[in-house]
Amino acid sequence: MENILIIGASGHAKVIVDIIEKQKQYNIYGFLDTFKKKGDKLFEYTILGSENDLNEIVEKNNISGCFIAIGDNCTRKIMSRKISTLNPNLKFINAIHPSSIIGKEVTLGHGIAIMPGVVVNSDSKIGDFCILNTNSSLGHDGVMNDYSSISSGVRTGGNLKLNECSAISIGATIIENIVIGRDTIIGAGSLVTKNIPSEVVAYGIPAKIIKSRRADDKYLFGEKNKTGRS
DSSP: OEEEEEEOOSHHHHHHHHHHHHHTSEEEEEEEOTTSOTTOEETTEEEEEOGGGHHHHHHHHTEEEEEEOOOSHHHHHHHHHHHHHHOTTOEEOOEEOTTOEEOTTOEEOSSOEEOTTOEEOTTOEEOTTOEEOTTOEEOTTOEEOTTOEEOTTOEEOTTOEEOTTOEEOTTOEEOSSOEEOTTOEEOTTOEEOSOBOSSEEEETTTTEEEEEOOTTOOOOOSTHHHHSOO
């Protein structure tokens, strides 16, 4: 099996480890994480340093690929570009849980996380570095542009267009033929019945715009408070 690195060693990374182990395609060589102490472990895997150590580790250990296990969309975008600059030849793998269902004529980019119980329906397109969390579903002909994410339990109707770096939070429902702009957050449990523009937070039943936001505004409130990442 090919040796790979996981970039990021917080809560999201734990789920990625489980998926990659179950895929049985790659050997996890270790983690890189700026915010964790070198030599510490996550599960049985060692934190080898930060992304600044990438090239030395890749060259010495026959590393062929990596996965960016960072939950925040904007931070994941920044890190993916940094890794590509540091080592343009390093490939980004997909982490797709065996229990997920991928429909006919679905197009997948690279660096994608598809969690347990996810359903991706036919003719959908998932861009690079997207996350589909546990038991979520993407309706037929849906489009998730690069760095976008849907959280656990999200349900979307057909023909969704979710633009770059936007996130749909836990348990939200999106009816058919909806466009959600870039860098937008849909709050947990919301029902989206009309298009939502870029750079806003929308929440409620039906979802309404609550406030504007910047692309780098934080929206995950767990381990980021301790480490700067989720």
